[in-house]
Amino acid sequence: MSEVDIDTLVSPPARNPLPRTFLGWLTTTDHKAIGVMYAVASFGFLLVGGALAGMMRAELARPGEQFVGAATYNQLFTIHGSAMVYLFAVPFGVAIANYLVPLQIGAPDMAFPRLNALSFWMYLFGGLIMLSGFITTDGAADFGWTAYAPLAGRAGSPGAGADLWIIALLLTGTAGTMSAVNTIATIVMLRAPGMTMFRLPILTWNLLLTAFMVLLAFPVLSAALLMLLASRQLDAPIFDVAGGGAPILWQHLFWFFGHPEVYIVALPFFGVVTEIIPVFSRRPVFGYKGLVIATISISSLSTSVWAHHMFVTGDVVVEFFAITSMLIAIPTGVKVFNWIGTMVGGSLIFPPPMLFTLGFLVTFVFGGITGVMLASPALDFQASDSYFVVGHFHYVMGGTVVFSMFAAVWFWWPKVTGRMLEDRLGRIQFWLLLVGYNATFIGMHLLGNRGLPRRIADYPANAGFDDPNLLSSLGFVVMAISFVPFAWAIVRSLRSGASAGADPWHGNSLEWATSSPPPVHNFDWLPPIRSERPVFDLRWIEHPDIGSVGEADAWLGRQAHDERWFPLHPWREDGAGAEPTGSGATKVGHRGGPAGEDEP
């Protein structure tokens, strides 16, 4: 009945396969190296966005303008929102996709490695261009991350920072689109034998559907941005009433992108927690097909709800969008119950990844409930463009992304680096973050209902706005402090972390069947894939209840007869097999038959 120790089946790589030189990083096309770069860059933008938020909270801690003026404040919230949404939340999902999709489906790399690298560099340059707005004479863009026309036009925002913002989003949007194409092609074309669609890990499913939404939404944003750029640079009257244009068109286009965008941000992180909960519950994910159907419903419905951001414009059919928006609550509720259902009857432990996952559930459920409120025009008439909305989307997008991002970091750090992070520091970080996060954002709902609009540099004293704002600013300080134990954990792990081995958490999906960090083409061998948990099946192969769909006996019998069963399916790299044109350094991934038969 004992577990098979996966580590005994995996030989660690001779050296860390990530690039060792600076030039190596610039030219790499390895999906793992690109995934790491995506993660590091987006984490950097998270820190930048957080620093901007810190300045805003300093300004808002007390009524009156004391720290920055309105002009600076407007730049701060614009770049804070843009950096968090476009440069942190979406790209961190791309980082997860890049690193994990090939590993989870048993592929040697993404389908288009060079497109992958191109996508990363466009994203990085785009992000830097956006931030470079701060060093222009008029400062960065200052019309909010939604850039409503006509304020974002040349008359409303004459500065070069606005153009740089548009250009930055054109670059990052293109990068996101290319990355989505890559993800879809990889999942459709490069799955290992036996990895049927309904055996994909839920994370991979979610990343596939995210890529769907990106393909639909990002080009619309790019188109809208080109229109905006044309109206700024070439006086195209697209959003100008005097020239026959319509400002409301921007809002339709922007939110047609913007609402799927919310789910583009969230779905990868839903996938992350769906990977983590079963591992630490020792149970299969509860209702796999239900979860897939729920995810498909969410991603399709997400394209039909855009105008719930426009209830107060008086220009949309409010009932249609209210109904479609509220419908999303159903599959979302199903997901939450699937997550809880996975834990019911399980055998739960709570290392940091699981703690952050629970933190995600707490914040997400709260944000989901306020989300249903906002989906109702009756309530949105009051809450729209108020601090209630700010509180809501920080619970949903921020709560989801921040807690779940840290869950992902703590969960996959050992796989990426081969070293463990210290649990104790993770627990300290988690509790600080949970307290700080809720203190920062819970009072905002109250502020909004009392009548505080969003995007204001100042508010009147003694009008009911003072205390919640002060609480929020103090909460931010706690949240900032929570990054210290995290940084310390990283430093200690890189310097002297305990070795992780291939499978530190006793994981389920294929990435735990290869060494930490994985070799250049990911796998030396692959276990047979008979369920959505091939590594789990392998670990418990001697357990009578495991071995999906009654195949345990067959497996065991085969293992007894066939010495070569473990490890059965070798991978190898072969540079000689390919004759690339030009002088491109190329390797071929070979999937072998049973060991020994495939040698040349």
Add this chain to the structure above:
Amino acid sequence: MRVEATIWTATAVFFAALAALYVAVGGEAAGTSLLGIGFAFGGIIAVWLWRRVRTEPVPPEDRAAADMSDDAGSVGTFVVESWRPIGIAAGAAVALVGLVVGPWLAIIGALFAMFHLTGLVRDVR
């Protein structure tokens, strides 16, 4: 392949239905055309996948009892390192910034990106 094809078909049908519904409740032009585009894009990929389903045998990744050895051999050719991606990205970034700074910079950036794009297509490292 069949599952993927079904998903994309469902996507196309969903957007067609949604577009019709949106028109019926009095939706405006921008949303209607975007939903229509969703139908068209989903449909293109669905058609391609259904053709594959018809013309090719069931691939090993879609067979529940497949062994790794069923798909033995070369999986694909993967470039290990290349200067072209960062070159194209840098050129594109400079060209776009040129739209603000001045046409001369845009031209330099575009030429740089074209140079590297050529390299990418010709598989020059």
Add this chain to the structure above:
Amino acid sequence: MTAFAVSLGALLRSGSAGVGWRGPVGLPEPLTHEAQDLTHAWRIFLVVGAMVAVFVYLLMAFVVIRYRRRDDRLPEQVHNRIPIEIAYTVLPALIVVGLVIVTVRAVRDTQHTTANPDVVVDVLGSQWTWTFGYEGGPSGDGSLSGVPELVLPVDSTVRFNVRTGDVIHSFWVPGFLYKRDLIPGEIQSFDVTTSDVTGTFEGRCAEFCGLGHAAMHFVVRIVSQDEFATWWEQQ
């Protein structure tokens, strides 16, 4: 979790410290009949939302405590239970249907226009001030203190025709529980019926409109019908 529960409690308590927040979760005292209907909708959503939150959080707490790992055995591997899954799909669906009905009703009750409003106000928002013109009567920003003032009589139907002079603004009186965007090139109208509450209340621009957005306030003064007539004459 404790901190969260405390802050959740603080949120759900009405704003007892302040002056005008009679409604739940900091909502202001409703100044119009429409606002009363909307407050009613808010209450229903808050009660349902609180019930869902409490249920889910208690369930989570129970599961996390009850199913801690006690030994190294492998628990039973349950992949699904179709009846339970159907149940927790149907239950949220029923809640959503209920909330949709509440929403549609509230929208229908509040989004109608009357044929003959008692007062018609033309609202012009421009960077970064408000101008209120009364049809057949006074116009201008009506301010004495430098803050634009909107004077309304009690128990009257009021029509607002809102338009903008430049970028998008949003006409928001928190006490109406309602706001309407001012879109360039459009003149939009909505009606409210004031209740019997008198007093001076805040109004704000809710849509970000540039440098002076935070200071784009106005004052809503709701007075008795007699006082309103006197004020009308004076202007």
